[in-house]
């Protein structure tokens with residue numbers, strides 16, 4: 001976010017201290033030593049210090065470790081990287097140590113570098129689903145989320161309640177229910193059980209429709225960058 005004439009305020013996900021807000025003074029001047037170091041999804045080693053009685057830190061030094069140029073050469077990979085950055089920026093509280101989110105974002109960027117263009121979208125949703133679980137919103141898939149009665153997975157279509165955050169039996173049907181195929185439920189289960197999945201599985205199409213609804217309901221968030229992801 002531009003600040004005053006030449007400065008920038010950035011939201012930075014750090015390995016040791018969670019999400020912090022940092023001001024880089026003079027950063028937007030062409031000869032600034034911070035030029036490019038606070039660009040979105042840049043991995044850098046930084047030194048910053050706290051100003052008294054403010055939540056804002058001041059950047060004192062920065063060295064880029066990885067600029068992820070392989071991602072920047074593809075518009076759609078940039079969109080994908082933005083999705084996870086936006087998710088963490090909008091959902092992580094300030095200054096709470098969260099190594100899992102840091103590692104998750106880093107692993108995603110590393111994998112995104114290498115992946116072919118057809119797999120960008122499902123890979124992004126795969127990482128978004130895991131991030132949702134990390135934020136405490138893992139979908140309930142084992143039995144009815146309301147009454148805990150078993151669900152018949154033999155039927156082709158399973159009722160998934162967005163508001164309930166999981167599958168529901170026919171007695172607990174509500175007006176936020178979406179229909180998912182049993183193959184999609186199985187794919188979700190496999191993702192959360194950390195089993196090997198096919199990133200080109202056709203069931204990702206249903207997941208792509210489910211996740212934005214789910215995010216809007218449970219986290220009150222719309223990820224703008226998701227709209228541009230192809």
Ligand SMILES: [Zn+2]
Pocket residue numbers: 144145146147148149168169170171172
């Ligand atoms: Zn039920």
